[in-house]
Amino acid sequence: MSAAPPKRTWRKPPAIANPVLRYGLLGLTFGYLYWAVASLPFDWNRIVQGFPRAVRIFGNAIPPEFARSQLMITGFTESIQMAIIATLIGVALSVPVAVMAARTISPTPVYLLGRAIIILARSFHPVIVAIIFVKAVGFGALAGILTLIVYSLGFVGKLLAEAIEEVDYGQIEAIRASGAGYFKVLVYAVFPQILPRQVGLSIYQLDSNLRASAVVGVVGAGGIGGTLMNAFRRFDYDFALAILMVLIAIILVSEGISGRIRRGLT
Amino acid sequence: MLRITDLTKRYGTGELVLKGLTLEIGGAGLTAIIGSSGAGKSTLLRCINRLVEPTSGSIVVDGVDVTGLRGRRLRHARRSIGMIFQGFNLIDRLSVMENVLSGRLGYVGFAQALTRRYPQADIDRAFTLLERVGLQDFVNTRADTLSGGQRQRVGVVRALMQDPKILLADEPTASLDPKTSQQIMSLTRELSEELSLPVLVNIHNVHQAKEFADRVVGLRYGTIIFDGAGSDLDDAALDRIYEGTAGRGDEHGDETVGADARGGTVASP
Structure with missing residues (x-):
């Protein structure tokens, strides 16, 4: 050996x-x-x-003061309404923008326009966008809704455009081979493939808008953020703590629900 | 039915994939196109329905020159050319019926397509064809839950829904096991006869080409080097069609070994 x-x-x-x-x-x-x-x-x-x-x-903040619950309910209701309206409109607008911004299915000029819209919508933090809208349309929920629409459009539009770029091209080829035009190809070959992603992103965005609606309220764009800011200004730290606790509870619940729904999607 | 004249195709600035190819398909019957990977089989088929843009030459399908067609006229020409794909290319998340009816997309309006309100005649035809291939119990099943053989049968039905004048099949059995593959080939053959439809099949399996095809076309580096009956396809012809491809593989192997050796010297100090 x-x-x-x-x-x-x-x-x-x-x-x-x-x-x-x-x-x-x-x-x-x-x-x-x-x-x-x-x-x-x-x-x-x-x-x-x-x-x-x-x-x-x-x-001073302890114990939290829940006595002024009426004020709190009004604020939170407005925030939730803002979040829901903004999510619906923002997500609806994000679909055509995402199609435009998908390199694989859009001609270059349209692609560049779509990308530009997304980049513009994403380049500023919601708080800065909110300040601009408060200047433009005045204090209140409208400014907040417009802010959250821009925020949703940017985020969902970008991720949806990426999802469209990753679809199975064979399915597009097959529908095209049947003699279908551009919009039929979108409806039959592209949208079914991105649907789970679209629903998941929308639910995530609702969740995220709920959080952001509290923040944009701080600069005067309506909702619970305004109530919270007033409480700080008047040194009502106990009331502020109560608001924060409810806010955390709502966010936890909405995160739990959205997580569960998104897990169920295939 | 189909007349291809001096067809060439070049991707970008690369080599010619099809080199002045001329081919005529008469009436019904199954024509198999064989050749090694990279011979241009897929490109040839995709030029016919313009999923791939030919560089030059003409392709006349049912009296219409499809090269140079645009917009609506191209879509109308595509309606009469059915296609079956290697990876089935069904819309996974839609039902079998929606996939089948999508073969009518070239005929119905956008609103009809969007709302799935297809004409009764289309629905009748869909049921008839689904029964013909034995999938009548899967009408509302999602396409991605079917087996490979079932999916390809949906693919065949979808292509036939177009009421095509010619059927193209790009490696229709390459993703299937041998038994299912055999079934799909016989089904294609039978349907071709029943509907007196000319069928053009790209195929890797030479035995199946001989068994099912009336005519075999051998492609090598973008040129037709064999054209005849399956029975004429002897070992000498096969050698010519597939010749050199093994040698290219060896060269590639040598390169890999060389790269490994170089990698070794870099890592050692």
């Missing part, structure tokens, strides 16, 4: 093969961290003084 095979060792090759690049990147990362921490104005005195103040504020 032949001798035992030579002993061979093995190590996982490093992720970055070039050692100069590997250690260089590592050095840069730590160098930047050191510079960032050293140059930012961390005022330890303010942090130390801040803690007791935070404790005082939160102390």
Whole structure:
């Protein structure tokens, strides 16, 4: 028999093969961290003084005050209404925009227009969009609804466009081969394939709009956010805590429901 | 019925996939197109209904030159060309009946298509054809719950719903097991005879080509190098059709070995 095979060792090759690049990147990362921490104005005195103040504020907030429930119900009802209306309109608008923004089924000029709409709708945080709409149409729920429509359009439109780009092209080919035109191909070959995604995204967006409707209220766009902001302004921390607790409860419930529905989809 | 003259096809700036191909299909009967992968079989079939745009040449289907047709006239020409696909290409999430009726999309209006309100004659024909292929109990079943053989039968029915003048089949049995594959080929053959429909089938399986086809066309690198009855397809002809393809595989293998060797030298220091 032949001798035992030579002993061979093995190590996982490093992720970055070039050692100069590997250690260089590592050095840069730590160098930047050191510079960032050293140059930012961390005022330890303010942090130390801040803690007791935070404790005082939160102390005032306990126990939460649910007595003004009428105000709370009005605010939450408005928020939920805003979220539902904005989701319906935003999702409806996102479908044609998504079709436009899908490279595989749209001619280039239409594709670019669709992408531009989505990029525009997504480039600002809802709070900034809300500030613009409050300036444009005044305080209240209308500004909030318009904000959430833009928010839904951007998010659902983008993900739906990606879903359209990933559909099985064979099904499109088959419908096209039957002599169907563009819109029939959309209805028969594209929409059935993205339907589960569409429903899932819509439910997720409703959930997400509910959350965002509270935030945009802070800048005057209606809903529970306005009530919450007023409570802070009047130092009614106990009422504010009550609002926050209800908000968390509503979001948990809606997340639970939407998660369950989305799991059930195939 | 079908006359292809000097057909060429080039994808982008690449090599010619079809090199001036001329082919005429007369009346009914099953014509098999054989050839190795990359010979241009799929491209040829897809040029006929313009799923692929021919580079030059003419294709006349039932008296109409389909090259250069646009818009409505192209869609009308496509109605008379049925197609069966290798991957079935059914709409997975729609029912068997919706898939079958989608063969009529070239005939009905958009509102009818959207609301699934097809003419009674179409529905009658759909039931008749579904019974013919033994799927009458699956009318409202979702297409993705069927077995491969059942799906391809839906694919055949969908193509026949178009009331085609010619049927194209692109590797219709390549995704099926041998027994089902045999069944689909016999079904295609029978329907071709019943409806006196010319059928053009791309096929990998030479035995099936010989068994089911009236005529066999051998394609190699975009050129027809065999055209005759299945019985004339002897070993010499097969060698010519498939010649060189194994050699190309070996070359490819050598390249892979070379790449591995280079990889080894990079990793060792």
